[in-house]
Amino acid sequence: xxxxxxxxxxxxxxxxxxxxxxxxxxxxxxxxxxxxxxxxxxxxxxxxxxxxxxxxxxxxxxxxxxxxxxxxxxxxxxxxxxxxxxxxxxxxxxxxxxxxxxxxxxxxxxxxxxxxxxxxxxxxxxxxxxxxxxxxxxxxxxxxxxxxxxxxxxxxxxxxxxxxxxxxxxxxxxxxxxxxxxxxxxxxxxxxxxxxxxxxxxxxxxxxxxxxxxxxxxxxxxxxxxxxxxxxxxxxxxxxxxxxxxxxxxxxxxxxxxxxxxxxxxxxxxxxxxxxxxxxxxxxxxxxxxxxxxxxxxxxxxxxxxxxxxxxxxxxxxxxxxxxxxxxxxxxxxxxxxxxxxxxxxxxxxxxxxxxxxxxxxxxxxxxxxxxxxxxxxxxxxxxxxxxxxxxxxxxxxxxxxxxxxxxxxxxxxxxxxxxxxxxxxxxxxxxxxxxxxxxxxxxxxxxxxxxxxxxxxxxxxxxxx
Ligand SMILES: [Zn+2]
Numbered sequence: 001x002x003x004x005x006x007x008x009x010x011x012x013x014x015x016x017x018x019x020x021x022x023x024x025x026x027x028x029x030x031x032x033x034x035x036x037x038x039x040x041x042x043x044x045x046x047x048x049x050x051x052x053x054x055x056x057x058x059x060x061x062x063x064x065x066x067x068x069x070x071x072x073x074x075x076x077x078x079x080x081x082x083x084x085x086x087x088x089x090x091x092x093x094x095x096x097x098x099x100x101x102x103x104x105x106x107x108x109x110x111x112x113x114x115x116x117x118x119x120x121x122x123x124x125x126x127x128x129x130x131x132x133x134x135x136x137x138x139x140x141x142x143x144x145x146x147x148x149x150x151x152x153x154x155x156x157x158x159x160x161x162x163x164x165x166x167x168x169x170x171x172x173x174x175x176x177x178x179x180x181x182x183x184x185x186x187x188x189x190x191x192x193x194x195x196x197x198x199x200x201x202x203x204x205x206x207x208x209x210x211x212x213x214x215x216x217x218x219x220x221x222x223x224x225x226x227x228x229x230x231x232x233x234x235x236x237x238x239x240x241x242x243x244x245x246x247x248x249x250x251x252x253x254x255x256x257x258x259x260x261x262x263x264x265x266x267x268x269x270x271x272x273x274x275x276x277x278x279x280x281x282x283x284x285x286x287x288x289x290x291x292x293x294x295x296x297x298x299x300x301x302x303x304x305x306x307x308x309x310x311x312x313x314x315x316x317x318x319x320x321x322x323x324x325x326x327x328x329x330x331x332x333x334x335x336x337x338x339x340x341x342x343x344x345x346x347x348x349x350x351x352x353x354x355x356x357x358x359x360x361x362x363x364x365x366x367x368x369x370x371x372x373x374x375x376x377x378x379x380x381x382x383x384x385x386x387x388x389x390x391x392x393x394x395x396x397x398x399x400x401x402x403x404x405x406x407x408x409x410x411x412x413x414x415x416x417x418x419x420x421x422x423x424x425x426x427x428x429x430x431x432x433x434x435x436x437x438x439x440x441x442x443x444x445x446x447x448x449x450x451x452x453x454x455x456x457x458x459x460x461x462x463x464x465x466x
Contacts, residue, residue, distance in 0.1 A: 013165065013218050020193045021163035035142075037162070039149035044156065046299050047354045054298050054355060061327040062302060063090040066097075068114070069333050075111040076335065091302075095313065099306055099323050099336045102135055102281075109136060109332075117331035127280045135281050143329040147283035150297040151276065154287025157352075158249045158274055160221050167214050168196045169224035169232045199228035204239055211241050218245065222269060226252045227453040230261035233268040234394075247271030253278050256364035258381065260388045277362055282324045282339050286359050293350035293358040301326050303357075304336065305345055308366075308462070316347040319363055340366050367458050370400050373433030380456030386427050392416040393424070395445050400432075400458045407438045411445060 028034040046057065066086045069076040076097070085093040105112065122138040152162055168188075188194045195217055197210050214222075222229065222243075229252055236242055250269050252261075253276040262273045277286040277294060285303065286294040296303050304313050305320040314320045322343050323336040346360035368380030380398075387396050394413040400406045406428065410421060425437055447453045 009216070009218075016165065016190075016193055017163045020191070021161075024191050025162065034145065036145050036148045036152070039146050040152050040156075040162075043146075043149050043153045043297075043299055047153065047295075047356055049355060051349075051355045051357075058298060058302060058327070059090050061299075062094065062325070063087070065325075065327055065330070065333060066090055066093060066335070068330055069335060072115045073112060073333055074115070075108060076333075094302065094304075094325065094336065097335045099311060099321075099338055100334055101338050102340060105137075105334060105337070106135055112332050112334060113138065114331050114333070122331050125280060137281060137334070138332040140329055140331050143283070143326060146300050146328050147278075150284035150287070150300055151278070154274075154276060154284065154289075154295075155221070155249075155251070157287070157289050158221075158272075160248050163193060164220040164248075165193045165217060167217060167219045167222050168194055169199050169222055169228050170196045194223075197232075199224065199232040199235075202235060207235055207239055207241060211236065211243065214243055215245055220248045221271065221274075222247060222250045223253065224251075226255040226257040226261050227447070227455075229265050229269065231453075233264045236268040237264065242268045243270040245270060249274040251276055254280075256362060256368070258384050260384060275362075277359070279339050279341075281334075282337070283326065285322075285324060285339075286362075289350060289352045289354060291350055291352040293346070293352065294362065295350065295354055295356040295358055298356050300328060303345070303359075305343060306336075306338070308342075314344075316345045317360060319344040319361065321366060342366050342369070365454075365457075366462075368454075368456055369462065370398075370432060370456070370458055371403055371462060372431060373403060373435065377462070378431050382431065383456045386424060390420040390424065392420045395453075396424075396455065397445050397453070398428075398456045400435075400460070402460050403435070405436050405438070406432070407440060409440045409442055409445060411442060 025034075025037060029037065046054065049057070063086060067083070070080050070083055070086065071077070079097065082093050082096045085096065117138070119138075121141070123141060123144055124136070124138055126137070127135045155161075185196065188196060195213070197213065202210070224232075229250060247270050250265050250271045251274045252265070257273070257275050265273050272290075275288040275294065276284065278284045283300060284297050285301065286296045288294050302325040304323045304325075305318070306312065306323050307314045307318075307320045319342055322339050322341040324339060325335050325337070326333070342363040342365070344360045344363075346358045348358070349355065350358050364380060370378040370380060370382075372378055383396070383398050387393050392413055392415045393410055395411040397409040398406060399409075408424065408428070410424075421439070425439070428435065428437055445453050
């Protein structure tokens with residue numbers, strides 16, 4: 001019997017890292033033909049290109065994709081008249097393609113499947129549906145691997161390597177049977193060098209157990225939804241705990257990261273917060289560099305900002321809807337796909353030296369925007385600003401069901417004072433007008449099945465002046 005004795009805990013940690021780097025990845029490349037590391041090197045080269053080189057790389061990819069769409073994708077064949085413009089100036093031709101909403105795509109998804117795609121080779125995926133109806137779609141393996149490579153490139157800016165240990169702070173209860181869950185956890189631990197811990201519903205004993213578990217697993221970084229990370233960080237704060245191990249970063253993904261969430265995460269989880277702008281149906285769209293800019297994955301996608309009312313591209317610096325054209329997905333291309341987010345492009349270059357363009361602001365989801373009775377648009381952030389100074393409100397959720405009706409849910413803290421809620425209600429009336437407010441006190445806010453908590457959202461469409 002082979003007995004391996006480890007001299008120290010440090011050696012176990014090093015061995016795990018070595019195993020993932022030298023065994024798991026080479027094996028995946030050999031057996032599954034995985035090319036993530038190859039794409040990662042490619043992206044690490046191109047991020048140092050100058051702006052013109054990046055643009056010509058994009059144009060080449062865009063031209064090839066658009067020609068493919070006009071010839072092989074039923075939804076785009078009727079635009080065949082754009083072919084000569086595509087050949088001359090693909091960026092201009094792109095403006096001739098209609099923007100694609102999620103609801104249109106959901107209803108006509110089969111028309112976006114390319115005639116020459118081999119379904120057996122495709123990777124089926126879907127969004128969680130926490131923000132509307134779920135979207136089902138197919139991706140090429142290349143696309144998925146480029147998504148991964150873009151994430152690893154972003155992480156590499158912070159000194160994080162492919163095999164580094166991490167802890168995922170998970171918001172959702174795992175929807176897996178016990179058996180599958182064990183296999184899932186083993187895979188996570190040994191193939192990805194990652195453990196998963198829950199963020200919600202923990203009692204004080206469990207919290208200190210998880211803090212010990214994190215410390216002993218010795219991660220280089222944590223990963224999770226903004227709401228899950230900040231919920232976990234607040235719990236630590238309430239119990240006078242914090243992660244003492246210095247981390248390379250805490251990666252916040254899939255949700256708008258609010259300033260107050262960033263502050264609480266940095267305070268209790270012990271690392272700089274790194275914002276990843278990603279979507280299941282859009283890949284890694286942008287990644288924060290150490291200088292603080294959100295660099296767009298320009299080699300993988302074209303990002304446009306579209307005016308909400310006119311449907312046209314807006315100039316840099318102005319905010320509008322984010323439309324993404326994935327440059328690698330040929331089996332089911334979505335051109336100018338609206339993710340449902342509101343953001344603006346920065347006209348400036350980042351001092352870090354990477355020439356990938358940056359986003360000036362990611363304002364959040366379009367359904368974070370509220371509509372006042374007199375037709376003004378109010379950003380959901382506004383409610384966070386109001387609530388964050390109210391010591392008696394641990395958490396809140398504001399939902400606008402229709403222009404006249406909102407629900408305010410409040411989770412009280414030990415310092416609860418009803419005058420603060422009265423103040424909150426007055427602010428709602430100031431901003432939205434005399435709407436009806438259904439006030440509910442609750443013990444906790446339930447995350448959606450995908451593990452996200454939306455603090456402010458609107459449930460009806462905004463009037464369009466298009
Ligand atoms: Zn930068």
